[in-house]
Amino acid sequence: MEELRKLYKEATGLDVANVEAIPGAGSNRKYYRMKGTDGSTLIGAIGTSRDENHAFCYLARHFSASGLPVPQVIAESEDGLRYLQNDLGDKSLFDALKGGREAGGRYNAHERELLRKTIAALPAMQIRGALGLDFSQCYPQEALDETNVLFDLNYFKYCFLKATGLDFHELKLEASFQLMARDIVSIPGGAFMYRDFQARNVMLDSQDNPYFIDFQGGRRGPVQYDVASFLWQASARYPKRLREELIKVYLQNLKQYQEVSEKQFRQGLQLCVLFRLLQVLGAYGFRGYFERKKHFLESIPPAMESLRDLLAEGGCPYPYLHEVLSALVSMPQFAPEPKQSVKRADGLKTTELNPYTSHPQDGPATFSRYDAQGPLVVRVFSFSYGKGIPEDTSGNGGGYVFDCRSTHNPGRYEPYKQLTGLDEPVIRFLEDDGEILTFLESVYKLADAHVHRYLQRGFTSLMFSFGCTGGQHRSVYSAQHLGEHIHKKFGIEVHICHREQKIEQVLAPARAMIFAAGLGTRLKPLTDTMPKALVPVAGKPLLEHLLDKLKASGFYDVVINVHHFADMIEDWCQAHPKGMHIYFSDERAELLETGGGIKHAAPLLRDAQEGFLIHNVDILSNVDLQAFAEAGKGRAATLLVSKRETQRYLLFDDDMRLVGWTNISTGEVRSPYPNLDPKLYHKYAFAGIHYMNPKLFSYFEGWPDKFGIIDFYLKVCAEEPIYGFVQPGLKLMDVGKLDTLSEAEAFVAGQ
Numbered sequence: 001m002e003e004l005r006k007l008y009k010e011a012t013g014l015d016v017a018n019v020e021a022i023p024g025a026g027s028n029r030k031y032y033r034m035k036g037t038d039g040s041t042l043i044g045a046i047g048t049s050r051d052e053n054h055a056f057c058y059l060a061r062h063f064s065a066s067g068l069p070v071p072q073v074i075a076e077s078e079d080g081l082r083y084l085q086n087d088l089g090d091k092s093l094f095d096a097l098k099g100g101r102e103a104g105g106r107y108n109a110h111e112r113e114l115l116r117k118t119i120a121a122l123p124a125m126q127i128r129g130a131l132g133l134d135f136s137q138c139y140p141q142e143a144l145d146e147t148n149v150l151f152d153l154n155y156f157k158y159c160f161l162k163a164t165g166l167d168f169h170e171l172k173l174e175a176s177f178q179l180m181a182r183d184i185v186s187i188p189g190g191a192f193m194y195r196d197f198q199a200r201n202v203m204l205d206s207q208d209n210p211y212f213i214d215f216q217g218g219r220r221g222p223v224q225y226d227v228a229s230f231l232w233q234a235s236a237r238y239p240k241r242l243r244e245e246l247i248k249v250y251l252q253n254l255k256q257y258q259e260v261s262e263k264q265f266r267q268g269l270q271l272c273v274l275f276r277l278l279q280v281l282g283a284y285g286f287r288g289y290f291e292r293k294k295h296f297l298e299s300i301p302p303a304m305e306s307l308r309d310l311l312a313e314g315g316c317p318y319p320y321l322h323e324v325l326s327a328l329v330s331m332p333q334f335a336p337e338p339k340q341s342v343k344r345a346d347g348l349k350t351t352e353l354n355p356y357t358s359h360p361q362d363g364p365a366t367f368s369r370y371d372a373q374g375p376l377v378v379r380v381f382s383f384s385y386g387k388g389i390p391e392d393t394s395g396n397g398g399g400y401v402f403d404c405r406s407t408h409n410p411g412r413y414e415p416y417k418q419l420t421g422l423d424e425p426v427i428r429f430l431e432d433d434g435e436i437l438t439f440l441e442s443v444y445k446l447a448d449a450h451v452h453r454y455l456q457r458g459f460t461s462l463m464f465s466f467g468c469t470g471g472q473h474r475s476v477y478s479a480q481h482l483g484e485h486i487h488k489k490f491g492i493e494v495h496i497c498h499r500e501q502k503i504e505q506v507l508a509p510a511r512a513m514i515f516a517a518g519l520g521t522r523l524k525p526l527t528d529t530m531p532k533a534l535v536p537v538a539g540k541p542l543l544e545h546l547l548d549k550l551k552a553s554g555f556y557d558v559v560i561n562v563h564h565f566a567d568m569i570e571d572w573c574q575a576h577p578k579g580m581h582i583y584f585s586d587e588r589a590e591l592l593e594t595g596g597g598i599k600h601a602a603p604l605l606r607d608a609q610e611g612f613l614i615h616n617v618d619i620l621s622n623v624d625l626q627a628f629a630e631a632g633k634g635r636a637a638t639l640l641v642s643k644r645e646t647q648r649y650l651l652f653d654d655d656m657r658l659v660g661w662t663n664i665s666t667g668e669v670r671s672p673y674p675n676l677d678p679k680l681y682h683k684y685a686f687a688g689i690h691y692m693n694p695k696l697f698s699y700f701e702g703w704p705d706k707f708g709i710i711d712f713y714l715k716v717c718a719e720e721p722i723y724g725f726v727q728p729g730l731k732l733m734d735v736g737k738l739d740t741l742s743e744a745e746a747f748v749a750g751q
Contacts, residue, residue, distance in 0.1 A: 001032075004044045004082050008034050011075035011084055012042070019044075029053075033087065041087040042074060050080035055139035056216035057083055063129050069121060069211045088211050093118060093202035097236070105237030109603045112242065118202055118210040119230060119246045120253045125212060126191040126223050127257035133192060135220050144193060144221035149181035149275065156278040160285030161324070164331060168324045176321035184222070184275055187268040193221030197229045199236065223254065224265065228272040234280060234303035241607050244506075267502050270315045277307050304334045312393045314499055375509065375556040375579050376454050378486050379495045380464045382421070382479035384471030390499060392463055399463030400450075402443060404474035407435040411473045420501055421476030430477050440478060444485055451490055458579050471500030483507060491554020491626070509581070510629065512555040512613040513601060514546060515594060517563035517587045520618075522737045531565035533617045534572060535735070538748040542617050542735060543569065545748065547578050553625035555613060559604045561585040561597045594709040598692070599700045606694045610634075614709075616688035620747050621732040623689060628725060632691030636720035637713060641684035642730050649683035650710075650724065651676070658722040661714055672718035684724055686710065687732050696720060 005016050014036035022031040022043070029047040036042075047053045053076075063070040071085040096114055100107030107115070135142035157173065194215050201214040227250055231243045238246075247269070254260055281303055288296035308329040316322040328334070381390040385405075392398040410416040410429045419426045430436040447464065454462050464482055468475040476498050483496040484507065491510035498504070520532030527535070533543040540548075543560075550558060558580055562569050566588050573582050585601035592600050598614065605612050610633045613625060623640060632638035639658070641650060651660040651671070660671030662678040669678055690709075699716050713722050735744045 001046075003077060004032065004034070004046060007075055007077050007082055007084060008036070008042065008044065012036055012040075014038060014040075034084075042084045043071070043087050044082065044084050046082050048081070049139075052139050052216050053080055053083060055137060056214075058134075058137045059215055059218065060085070062133055063125065063212075063215075066128055066131070068125055068129055069209065070215070071211065071213060088203040088213070089205065091204045092200060093204060093210065094199035096204055096208075097199055101236055105239050105242075107238075107242065112245075112603060114204070114208060114210075115238075115242070115246055116249050117208070118199075119227070119250045121210055121212075122194075122197065122226060122230075122250060123223070123254040123257055125194065125215075126226065127254070130190065130192040130220070138219045139216055141219060143219050144185060144225075146178075146181040146185050149184050150177055152275070152279045152282060153177040153180065156282035156285070159283075159289070160281045161328065163285050163289045164328065164333070166324070166328055166331065168327075169320070172320040173324060176318040176324075179318055180271070180275065180321070184271055187222035187224060187271065188264065189222045190220055191223045192218055193223070194218050194226045195221070195229070197226040198233050199230075222268055222272060224269040224272040225276070227269055228276040232273050232276055232306055234284075234299045234306060237302050237305075240309075241508075245607060263503065270310075270502065271317075273306075273310060274315055277303060277310065281307070301334070304329055305336065308336070313504060314497060314502070317502070375492060375581065376451070376460055376462060377493045377495065378451065378462045378464070378483070379497065380466075380479045380483040380486075381496075382466050382468075382471055382475035382498045382500070384469065384475075384500050385467045386469070387471065387500065389467065390463075390465050390497070394461040394463065396459075396461045396463070399465070400446070401465045401467065402478065404436070404439065404466050404468040404478055407439055407474050408433045409469065409474060411470055416473065419473075420498070421473045421478070422480060422498075422501075422503070426473055427477065430474065436474060436477060440481060443478070443482060447482060447486060448489065451486055451492075455490065455492070471498070476501060489554075492556055508608065509556040510554050510613070511557040511559070511605065511608040512550050512615060513559040513561070513585075513598065513605060514543070514615055514617050515561060515597060516543060516569060516617040517561040517566075517591055517597060518618075519564045519591070524738075526738070527564070531562075531569055533560075533569055534565075535741075537620075537735060537741060538745045541572065542620075543572070544576065545620065546615060546617055547580065549625065550613075550615070551578055551580055553629075555580075555625070557581045557583075557608075559583045559585055559601050561587055561592075561601060563587040563591045590706065592706045595703065595707040595712045596705050598709060599697075599703065599707075600705070602694070602697050602700070606697055608694060611691050611693040614690045614692060616734075618735045619688045619732065620735060620744060621687070621689070621730065623687075623727055623730060623732070628689070628727070629691055631725050632693075634693075635691075635723055636693050636696055636716075637722045638691045638725050639713070639722065640687040640689040640730075641724040641726060642687055642732060643726075644685045644732075646685045648685075649678075650686055651678055651681040652684060652724045653681060656682070656724045656726075658713060658717040658724060661710065670714055672715065682724075684726070687730075688734065 001019070008016050016034050017037045018035040020033040022033055029045050032044045034042050034044045057073045057076055060070050060073045064072050071088060074084040074086065076083045093114060097107065097111050100111045154177070161168065195217045196214060201212065203211045203213055205211060227247065231238055231246060251260060251262060251265065284296045284300050284303060287293045288300060307325060310316065311322065311326055311329065316325060383390050389401055410426050416426050416429060421427070451462065466475040466478040479496060479498065483494045486492070487494040487507040493509040494507040496505045496507065516531065516533040518532055520527035523532055523535055534541040537545065547558065560569065560582060562584050566586065570584055583604050585597065585604065587597065587600065613629055628640060639650065647665045648661065648663050650658060651662060653659050659673060659681055660669060660676045660678065662669045662683070669676055696716065703712065716722070733740070733744060733747050735741065
């Protein structure tokens with residue numbers, strides 16, 4: 001310590017007034033916060049390895065000179081065992097994510113934004129940081145090679161696999177390891193591989209900007225490794241859709257530095273995820289089974305859960321290793337944890353029945369989810385008959401297998417041999433030939449009838465598989481088109497897996513948001529004892545009428561905002577399962593109005609890539625929600641409007657694009673266009689039903705927590721086209737007053 005004090009004095013000219021030890025995180029280095037007599041602080045480090053210290057100082061100076069967010073090295077001792085760096089504070093990303101992590105993966109909006117900022121900064125570190133970098137300065141070596149990979153794989157074998165008592169063939173497993181090592185090292189790219197990119201190694205400044213530390217083990221390697229290390233960290237339990245969102249953020253930023261083949265990237269990522277999971281299981285086995293460290297034992301179940309998911313998605317292309325790992329995750333001690341209610345570390349209740357963590361949760365509100373057995377999920381595979389029919393992992397018996405080999409094979413012709421059924425030339429070949437279209441006509445009829453019946457009966461899983469010679473052309477085309485057909489027609493979740501091409505896609509179910517938070521003052525005294533959403537009409541609550549209509553229209557993911565008698569709405573949904581995913585956006589603390597309600601629920605809606613429906617709970621109508629949603633896809637927002645009489649109208653041009661609003665009784669006009677004359681535009685009344693694309697969420701920045709959505713639309717319509725939609729023969733009723741209830745019953749009876 002005395003030598004470190006001397007180094008501080010030499011570097012700053014100040015004496016050390018105070019030294020505070022900083023808890024370590026597994027490294028042999030010891031860190032101290034050193035305060036000078038002027039009150040400023042630096043971090044002092046004492047290490048046992050000169051080479052490792054040198055690697056850190058060299059890399060830190062190189063990255064800092066490149067403008068990257070890393071600590072600045074202030075001074076090094078002559079013996080190489082000590083150095084000083086600037087003080088980045090005490091707040092790590094790991095600490096900032098504590099609430100979501102302890103809630104089993106329910107991350108709030110702020111936590112998810114921290115994750116997005118962090119992974120967005122990674123490509124600069126990997127690509128820009130590699131420019132001019134002398135990789136020979138890296139410790140302990142300059143590049144990832146097969147020896148590194150095999151060491152970690154054998155570490156997994158000896159420290160974890162053997163400790164479980166599972167029987168396996170040593171030579172067959174070693175052969176799989178050899179293939180895997182070769183494939184990982186062959187992943188294209190010469191970037192800087194951080195190697196230990198995880199939340200513990202990211203510090204946050206006062207504005208929550210990320211700074212990267214502990215990169216001294218980095219070397220040349222594939223960029224996918226760091227993404228796998230970060231997103232598949234076992235204890236984090238990142239939901240699948242959050243992972244996918246973060247991968248997209250990463251790719252967007254990576255494309256700023258180099259051309260990216262997303263297909264190649266994802267193939268490499270899947271391999272790195274498998275490698276990383278085996279790596280960490282090896283570490284958990286040694287530190288848990290042998291050293292009996294509680295933290296590492298607790299990390300094994302989530303790591304096994306990730307491995308189980310990866311295997312189910314076809315993420316292990318080595319047959320014998322797949323066999324061993326499948327047996328491993330099936331062992332009784334690794335059985336999936338029972339689902340239970342959880343509480344966030346910050347004290348917020350998050351009640352879940354059969355938790356569906358694909359949708360991240362958001363605070364300061366509570367988001368809970370109810371479903372019955374869960375809505376139907378359809379899985380569609382393409383495969384090569386030479387490699388066997390895809391396994392049914394649902395336990396339901398397999399569904400349908402269709403043989404595409406009766407149709408004309410483009411793979412027989414040289415121009416198409418390197419392409420797949422997803423490529424335009426192959427698609428044109430098959431469709432011009434026509435045999436595949438005739439084949440699919442019969443498949444569609446059979447599939448439609450089966451999906452329809454499964455939905456009626458409340459079944460949760462159905463599988464279709466298409467086989468051909470190589471699993472490359474005809475089967476890929478057929479599987480892709482059937483998956484898209486089912487998703488478009490029924491709005492349900494469809495998983496498409498082109499097994500031999502290692503391509504997967506999830507078509508998310510259609511999503512809707514119901515405004516049910518209002519006080520319902522016009523329905524008093526009924527709403528003195530119940531929420532407006534549960535006011536009965538023709539023997540059913542308004543909410544049930546709407547949920548039934550949404551389900552019949554293919555909307556199986558529904559977000560409901562709640563405020564007035566929120567518990568009653570949540571309890572009713574729990575007691576009346578609809579076979580839908582239902583989430584609650586909790587506005588108990590404050591009623592946020594329509595715009596604020598959407599902004600607050602945005603974390604549950606942002607991954608609805610094609611948009612989501614928004615519907616007031618007290619609106620009854622004959623609107624065709626499927627047709628309305630189709631009209632809204634690809635647009636920023638679409639509003640259902642009609643010619644009914646009112647005092648306040650939205651104004652549209654001849655293309656039905658929103659340009660303003662007017663109150664005809666007062667003459668008031670509001671528009672982003674100056675001096676707008678309402679007489680020159682079409683006047684329509686808003687019907688309380690609209691369809692929004694999540695790209696509008698970026699415009700929420702700067703808006704308060706509480707605002708009206710029409711105010712928002714009028715503000716942004718000059719930048720993003722907002723359209724009106726008129727349905728011929730529209731019948732619509734606002735159930736807002738006591739004297740409308742009998743009329744509402746007649747309306748329902750007449751439908």
